[in-house]
Amino acid sequence: MARALVNVPKRAHRGEVIEVKTLIAHPMETGYRPGPSGRILPRDIISRFTCTYGGEEVFSAELHPAVSANPYLAFTLEARESGPITLTWTGDNGFRQVETALIEVA
Amino acid sequence: MTGCILAFAAVLAVLGPSIAAAAEIAPPDRRSDTIAMSPALRAMQADDAANPGMLSVLDGEALWNTRAGDAARSCADCHGPAATGMRGVAARHPAWNKASGAPMDLTGRIEMCRTENQRAPPLPAESPDLLALSAYVAHQSRGMPISPPDDPGTAAARERGRRLFTARIGQLDLSCAACHDDNWGKRLAGSPIPQGHPVGYPAYRLEWQALGSLQRRLRNCMSGVRAEPYRFDAPELVDLEAYLMGRAAGLAMETPAVRP
Numbered sequence: 001m002a003r004a005l006v007n008v009p010k011r012a013h014r015g016e017v018i019e020v021k022t023l024i025a026h027p028m029e030t031g032y033r034p035g036p037s038g039r040i041l042p043r044d045i046i047s048r049f050t051c052t053y054g055g056e057e058v059f060s061a062e063l064h065p066a067v068s069a070n071p072y073l074a075f076t077l078e079a080r081e082s083g084p085i086t087l088t089w090t091g092d093n094g095f096r097q098v099e100t101a102l103i104e105v106a
Numbered sequence: 107m108t109g110c111i112l113a114f115a116a117v118l119a120v121l122g123p124s125i126a127a128a129a130e131i132a133p134p135d136r137r138s139d140t141i142a143m144s145p146a147l148r149a150m151q152a153d154d155a156a157n158p159g160m161l162s163v164l165d166g167e168a169l170w171n172t173r174a175g176d177a178a179r180s181c182a183d184c185h186g187p188a189a190t191g192m193r194g195v196a197a198r199h200p201a202w203n204k205a206s207g208a209p210m211d212l213t214g215r216i217e218m219c220r221t222e223n224q225r226a227p228p229l230p231a232e233s234p235d236l237l238a239l240s241a242y243v244a245h246q247s248r249g250m251p252i253s254p255p256d257d258p259g260t261a262a263a264r265e266r267g268r269r270l271f272t273a274r275i276g277q278l279d280l281s282c283a284a285c286h287d288d289n290w291g292k293r294l295a296g297s298p299i300p301q302g303h304p305v306g307y308p309a310y311r312l313e314w315q316a317l318g319s320l321q322r323r324l325r326n327c328m329s330g331v332r333a334e335p336y337r338f339d340a341p342e343l344v345d346l347e348a349y350l351m352g353r354a355a356g357l358a359m360e361t362p363a364v365r366p
Contacts, residue, residue, distance in 0.1 A: 003164055007155035021153075025161045028315075069315035070158040 001097060002026055006087060008101035012079035020051065020059075021074040024089055024097065030065035046091035049073060053085045063091075079105045130353070131287055131301055138357055139300035142291070143366065151306075151364040159241060159310035159362025162234070162317045166242025169235060175226025181239075184223065188246050196244035197252050197359050200348040202259035209263040211347050213240050213319060214339065231338035237317045241308045244361035252305065252359060254352045267349025270342055276333030282346075297366070303354035304347065306363020317362065320347055 007021040024046070031043025043065065051059040059075050077085070082105045089097045140148055150156050170181045170188055185191040196212050203210040203218070210218065216239050217228050229236035254260065271282045285294065286302035293299065307320040314322075321343045325335035336342045 003161045005155055005160060005164070021155045023156060023158060023161065025165075068312070070161060072156055072158070074156075 002089075002095075004087075004089075004097060004099050006099050006101050008085055008103055010102070011104045011106065014079060014081075014105050016079045017076050018079050018103070019074060019076050020085065020087075020101075021072070022049075022087055022099075023070060023072045025070055026089075026091070026095075028063075028065070028067055028069045028071065032065065044092045044095075046071060046089045046095060048090050050088050051075070051077075051085065052088075053077060054081050054083055079103065081105055129287065131290065133356070136301060136303065136354065136357060138305050138360065139303055139365075140306070140360060140363060142298040142300040143364075147312075147364055147366060151360070151362075157310070157362060157364055159308070159317055159364060162238040162241045162308070162310075163245045163362060165234070166238035166240070166245075169239050170242055175220065175224035177223060177225045179224055181219070188242060192243045192246040194247050194250050194253075196240075196247040196361065197250045198255055200260065200263065200344055200351065201255050202257045207259075208341060209260050209344050209348050211320075211344050212243060213321075214344070216240060216243065232319060232322055234317075237308050237319060240319065241317060241362050244308065244359065247359040248361055249358050251356050252351055252354050254348070254355055260348055263345045263348040264352045265349075266342075267345035267347070267352075270346050271349055275328065276331035278331040280331045282327065302350070303357055304350045305354060305357050306360035306365075308361065309363040309365050311365045313366065320350070 003025040005021075005023040007019075009018050012018050026046050027044060028046065029041050029044040031040070031045075033041050035041040045065055045067070046063050049061045049063065049071075050057055058077055061073060063071060082103060084100045084102055087099045087101070089095070140151065143151075150158075154160050167188070173180045173183070182188070199212040199215065200209045201215075202208075203214075213231075213236060216236065220226050221228050229239075254264070272287075274281045274284070282302065285299050290299050290301040304320045304323075307323070308317045309320075309323070310317050311323075321338055324343055324346055325338075328335040
């Protein structure tokens with residue numbers, strides 16, 4: 001499993017705009033680069049990121065070979081209800097990682 | 107070929123007027139290279155949730171607590187929690203090693219502990235695990251002033267390092283000092299020339315898309331002036347590290363720094 005850093009405020013007021021910050025360790029190998037042997041290294045990237053909150057997809061992103069290694073994604077959400085915020089990264093070679101952060105909305 | 111000539115001409119244009127001067131930076135003028143970085147890069151370094159070097163620091167924390175080698179001991183088994191046991195350690199390396207009779211940098215110290223006390227095979231230079239452990243240990247000194255040891259062995263290494271720092275090398279016939287002592291604060295092509303203080307190593311370099319050691323950075327600059335770089339862990343590189351840490355004495359540690 002890749003190392004991921006997820007930063008979500010633990011508590012928020014209803015209606016408050018919160019920032020979700022995510023960082024995940026991934027080489028994001030483009031598929032265009034020659035390796036030490038001179039052969040092209042096969043592509044190995046994260047191609048999709050989704051965030052669900054309250055059972056609904058609230059944010060998603062498509063990632064492409066030009067995205068740097070260890071992609072950092074930050075976005076904002078409106079805090080509506082307490083519950084888990086689920087973050088999913090999927091990509092080449094069956095890569096799939098799920099991280100969950102709990103938020104308490106008062 | 108045209109590129110070579112242009113690059114050379116650019117170097118001459120920047121360094122030409124003051125190419126003869128070679129004075130060390132006066133202590134009150136010494137400052138972290140982070141100041142020369144773009145605001146976006148500084149923000150990335152300052153925010154632990156955005157600093158990609160923190161991924162390796164967390165890997166290092168896991169390794170610190172993992173048993174390894176024939177001794178089946180983890181770093182934590184002997185040293186306890188790194189937050190107390192390793193605080194300030196990176197700020198006083200390279201340090202003199204009595205057993206080998208040579209100065210030893212933090213990476214070398216980790217490798218020595220690994221082979222002698224854990225009885226585990228050494229980790230290859232620049233391998234992710236070795237960088238992660240170094241970054242985790244160095245991170246414990248973040249905010250602490252660099253305080254190099256003043257024993258005669260390290261002092262001699264510093265002096266050898268100073269000579270390497272001021273010696274002209276490579277096809278471009280430049281010394282480290284020609285940029286980082288004489289022309290810091292100016293620009294080389296579009297990039298600012300920093301003073302070159304090793305405050306944040308291992309550092310995450312955007313160009314590398316990864317964390318790398320100070321030795322890797324030094325080798326980078328050597329190939330930049332088209333000199334043949336010393337191999338990893340060569341005594342010359344450790345001497346240079348010793349000189350640079352002495353030159354940066356008093357500046358605060360920043361590991362993991364983010365660099366362009």
